[in-house]
Amino acid sequence: MKTFLRKRAVASAFSLIGLVILVFFLSRLTGDPTDLYLPVDASAEARENFREIHGLNDPLLVQFGRYVWDLAHFDFGMSIRRAEPALDAVLRGFAWTLQLAVITMTLVTVMAIIVGSLAAYRVGGVFDRLATFFSLIGASAPDFWIAIVAIVVFSVGLGWVPTSGTGGWEYWILPIAVLFIRPFGLILQVVRGSMISTLSSAYVKTARAKGLKNRPIIFVHALRNAMLPVITVIGDQAAALLNGAVVVETIFGFPGVGKLMIDSILQRDFTVILAAIMVTAFAIFVMNLLIDILYAVLDPRIRY
Amino acid sequence: MNHLLQVKDLSVDFHTAQGTVHAVRGVTWHLDRGETLAILGESGSGKSVSASAIMNLIDCPPGEIVSGEILFEGRDILKMSEDERRDLNGRRIAMIFQDPLSHLNPVYTVGFQIAEMMTAHGTPKSKARERTMELLKRVGIPDYENKIDTYPHQFSGGQRQRLMIAMALAMKPDILIADEPTTALDVTVQAQILELLEELQAETGMGLLLITHDLGVVAEVADRVVVMNKGEIVESGTATQVYKAPVHPYTKKLIAAVPGEGEMAQPVGGEEPILKIEGLSKAYGAFTALDSATLTVLPRETVAIVGESGSGKSTLAKTILRLEDATGGAAFYEGRDLVTMAPAELFDLRREIQMVFQDPTQSLNPRMSVFDIISEAFVIHPEILPKSEWKSKVRELLDHVGLDASHMHRYPHQFSGGQRQRIAIARALALAPRLIICDEAVSALDVSIQAQVIQLLKRLQDELGLSYLFIAHDLPLVRDFAHRVVVMQGGRIVEQGPVREIFENPKEQYTKDLLAASPHPDPEVQAERRKARMQLEKTA
Known part of the structure; x- marks a missing residue:
């Protein structure tokens, strides 16, 4: 297990380094921030001054070297736009996104497992057909469309919840509901398929021959075995949310890391872009590690 | 008189996309306390269907119990509620299956799974754990105090079936149904498991229903036997009666097809060997799968390689074909060493050495x-x-x-x-080709089909002058087919010689054990063998 963790950590460190290089140079391609931050009629001297302050005058490789040096000291640089350390801005946004992702994925996982298992127990029954129908719609509908329709119906039309922004719990309802739909549809399908095959497995036959009731057969014997492929998809979907649910956060004016990333790209706020990507990449690394550990916990045959 | 369990005129259909299959039609049999009834049949005969009906394991749909009744202590269990049937399952009637690995849940400890049988029927947890320990000890799991908290994959095939038996007997059921309980096991392990079942039956007085395709297993343990073909019972009687004086043509055919009765082949004359293996070895790291094997195959000769799982017989075949690279020794095909041959030459040579695998369902695209x-x-x-x-x-x-x-x-x-x-x-x-390597090529087939394929192989040998390297675990089959026999154990060749010598005058203890463990279809011969086996055990 320890060697496994060490190997994974080393591999991830290399990925992060690659990511830094890639994003650093790619972001420079978006153009010169000076054009964006100073008025069109700013004097050449003012422009020069701005460039000097933000270190944009040095050759690109020197800039990169300086960035890596600072990074090695856990200094992600100052945000051009916000006059605060880039990391602070990112962590603030990430905290929002993390909350949103954790709440949504918890709901999705619990609901998808219960509904998917019950659907699998009576394949072709009314419940199964309804669940399959709605999950297919959920998995196929684009989230920007659902978000807009939800705002039109529930906020503008019925006035039950606010359209966007942050505040009390009522501000969370629509973003969570919209983010819920797609992963729920997808994961439900995977749970259902996986449960159908485990329910027809030989050990479930043994469980029936033992005289077990239906509930332990489904939720003890079948479910734990069925969870392995499900976890993979859950991890995948959670990673998408951690990346910042860009579209949904933007539509609902939710101050998460996804919205921050889009804003900082538009604002050519290079340090924030880089910090945001590094933080989410690290989060995804941690999550994948958790999933691998969860595999081994669920299935004693898996040992690292 | 009321029988313990009585199946009366049972008919079960399965409604499939290809139409309705009548799995069993009007099947009637009974089982009493303390006796062993065998249901004998080939694949597709419907031999397992009545047992599945008893255990409520038939999914309806697609299955449908069309008619009949199943009386347990005089009550029709088909008329009972789901809860009543669940209560019978495991507590009064228990079942074990073929392939215990897939029938044990891979993600729970064996202790949990055995104890669950008891807690599901109302035993308190601590009591169940205590009894699980007793059961593990009784079925002969070594180091059971620690093994109780390990998982099914950490046991050997024979031990897994012992675990299944421990689980099935936890509630001291009146009836144990065993569906092909030893089919996936080696012969020596099979003998041990059958022995254990008989001992436990003598202790508890339970009725044992044994479902099998193997006449040898019937001869070893059954009091009475019911022969099934295409969903119907074609013959029934005591095991000796059915073997000695079968009435129905199907039974006669089945008994005639059992290998191990024919003339043994004479050795093939001394020509230059087509294949000559010298000290061939294969190691995987520190583990030696094949330890300096030396043997020859003559033109038109069938050399059988027998051994139990893990004996290295398949590794030998793979190494000869260079599907695995040998770590030592040489294999000369007509004087050219396969082990060191250049890839281009090997490609041409592969035409002359072909392979037939065990499971045609998997080996054909x-x-x-x-x-x-x-x-x-x-x-x-x-x-x-x-x-x-x-x-x-x-x-x-x-x-x-x-x-x-x-x-x-x-x-x-x-x-x-x-x-x-x-x-x-x-x-x-x-x-x-001139040499065909058959890796358990007929093991997955029913006996009557097995006999036909062996006939085919013999005919092709005569017509085309083929040599066979015939890898098998089934001794009677080898006895009928091979010219020479090579016995392997733990990666090593322990004995080899002409077929008659190996079967009539084995020299090594392992060969003797193997022969003694291989069941004979005649109940009387089998009883003799069992005595001989007990004797061997005592002296050992």
């Missing part, structure tokens, strides 16, 4: 037609045959193995198991 499968050999070795002649050659090959040549555009799933193995043989013959 399901997306290729029979024509594609057989003619693929000519695609790989294009210099053999111009494309215009492929069709006539495939037709000829199918004729040769006794298949209808007009079926060449069908796919493997449209054939039966025996026919599929014939396709695999035709595929091996396509390149006109």
Whole structure:
């Protein structure tokens, strides 16, 4: 297990380094921030001054070297736009996104497992057909469309919840509901398929021959075995949310890391872009590690 | 008189996309306390269906119990509520299955799974744990105090079946149903498991229902036997009666097909060997799978390699074919060393050494037609045959193995198991090989089909002058087919010689054990053998 963790950590460190290089140079391609931050009629001297302050005058490789040096000291640089350390801005946004992702994925996982298992127990029954129908719609509908329709119906039309922004719990309802739909549809399908095959497995036959009731057969014997492929998809979907649910956060004016990333790209706020990507990449690394550990916990045959 | 369990006029249908299958029709049998009833049948005979009906394991739909009743202590369990039936399952009637690995849940400890049988029927947890310990000790799990908290994959095949037995007997059931309990096991392990079942039956007085395809197993343990064919009972009686004086033609055919009764082959005359293996070894790291094997195969000779799982017999075959690289020794095919041969030469030589695998369902590509499968050999070795002649050659090959040549555009799933193995043989013959390695080539087939495929192999040997390296675990089969026998154990050859010598005068203890453990279909002979085996155990 320890060697496994060490190997994974080393591999991830290399990925992060690659990511830094890639994003650093790619972001420079978006153009010169000076054009964006100073008025069109700013004097050449003012422009020069701005460039000097933000270190944009040095050759690109020197800039990169300086960035890596600072990074090695856990200094992600100052945000051009916000006059605060880039990391602070990112962590603030990430905290929002993390909350949103954790709440949504918890709901999705619990609901998808219960509904998917019950659907699998009576394949072709009314419940199964309804669940399959709605999950297919959920998995196929684009989230920007659902978000807009939800705002039109529930906020503008019925006035039950606010359209966007942050505040009390009522501000969370629509973003969570919209983010819920797609992963729920997808994961439900995977749970259902996986449960159908485990329910027809030989050990479930043994469980029936033992005289077990239906509930332990489904939720003890079948479910734990069925969870392995499900976890993979859950991890995948959670990673998408951690990346910042860009579209949904933007539509609902939710101050998460996804919205921050889009804003900082538009604002050519290079340090924030880089910090945001590094933080989410690290989060995804941690999550994948958790999933691998969860595999081994669920299935004693898996040992690292 | 009321029997403990009585199945009366039971008919079960399965409604499939291809139409309704009458799995069993009007089946009637009974089982009393303390006796062993065997239901004997080949695959598709419906031998397991009545047991599944008893345990409520038939899914309805697609299954449908059309008629009949199942009386347990005089009450029809088919008329009971789901809860009542659940209460019977495990507590009064328990079941064990073939392939214990897939029938044990891989993610829970064996202790949990055995104790669950008891807690599900109301035993308190601590009591269940205590009793689980007793059971593990009784079925002979070594180091059971620690093993109780380990998982099924950490046990051997025989131990897993012992675990299943411990679980099944936890509630001291009145009836134990054993569905092919020893089919996946080695003969020596099979003998131990059957012995354990008999001991436990004597202790508890339970009725034992044994479902099997193996006349030897019937002879070893059954008091009475019911023979099934195509969903119907064709014959029933005591085990000795049915074996000695079968009435129904199907039973007669079945008994005649059992190998191990025919004339043993004479040794093949002394020509230059076609294959000569000298000190061939294969190690995986520190583990030696094959330890300096030395043997020869003459032209037109069948050399059987027998051994239990893990004996290294398949490794030997793979190393000869260079599917695995040897770590030592040499294998001369007509004087040329296969082990050190250059890839180009090896490619040409592979034409002359072909292989037939155990499971034709898995070794034939399901997306290729029979024509594609057989003619693929000519695609790989294009210099053999111009494309215009492929069709006539495939037709000829199918004729040769006794298949209808007009079926060449069908796919493997449209054939039966025996026919599929014939396709695999035709595929091996396509390149006109001189040596065919058969790796458990008939093990997955029913006895009557097995006999036909062996006949085919013999005929092809006579007609085409083939040599066979015949890897098998089934001794009676080897006795009928091989010229010479090589016995392997733990990666080493322990004994080899002409078939008559090995079977009539084995020298090594392991060979003796193996022969003693292999069940004979005649209950009287089997009783004698059992005595001999007990004797061996005592002296050992």
